[in-house]
Amino acid sequence: MYARRASQLLKELDACEPGQLVVFNSDVFDQVIRECGEHNAQFQALIRKMVEQNLDIETTRNEDHYGAAIHHLSLLRNKRCLMAYMYNRAETIRSFRWKIGPVLPHEIQEKLNFSEKEYFRSHSSAIKSYISEMDIDLTVDMVPPKDPYIQVRVLEDIGEVSLGDHSVSLTKNSLHFLRRTDAEQFISQVCYLLHCTFPL
Structure with a gap:
């Protein structure tokens, strides 16, 4: 069934405690990327077939049209699932900088893939640069204190x-x-x- 693997990634996010991460599921992620490539290839092939038959792509409603629509919608759904997976993980990773600091413990680092580790380093560097430039420590009070x-x-x-x-x-x-x-x-x-x- 189309998009089942992509939905598995979102189920992993849903099962995880808020503010926590599971190990990046690179196997399923790569499978979904490959599935996107297959959907795109099938979509392009069906559109080419309709063009070669001199059919109007906008108005023709045959099996090729509906097949192309299924592949196109499946591709879009997979992309949305991948983006949701990455966005939610990125939000959690950004929150670690404020909750934990610029150095992540080993047990968190081993749950991140290479690009996520680079993202965290880049995010931390941007915060450090801003704090240095503005001469104010943004990490001291996440909630404004009632009393200094x-x-x-x-x-x-x-x-x-x-x-x-x-x-x-x-x-x-x-x-x-x-x-x-x-x-x-x-x-x-x-x-x-x-x-x-x-x-x-």
Whole structure:
């Protein structure tokens, strides 16, 4: 049945948890590409046959016309399925840059094909270039904060740390009220601080 392989790719997307990826299914993807080539060849052959018989392609309604229509519509459906598969994976890959950072863990990288890895590197490079040019870190607050200061608990001894215009001693289990931008690097990258959502 036409387009069954292409629909298999979309079923994989649907079965996956939102924001997660399965391994890129290159076998089925390549099969769908080959099927597109076969549909195109059949479509072109049927159109040529009608032209050779001096039939008007616009008005003739015979078996060749309907055969060409089936191949053309199947080709379009396969293309839409391939584009949906790639677009949804690309959206998830873009979201990884904001959620995880510029370096993907090995378990995610092994799920990407070569072009997706290049896409992620290119996307990360564009963000880094923009952040550098504008001198603003877009990765700090994905949701605008209600307050520029946050309450944090120190999980590991860090010692004396210089934060902007002052220094603070970050000892284990101590509580602090810090600027979000100062604390973010210790929360997201090395997990030395815990953001407390309750009052101190």
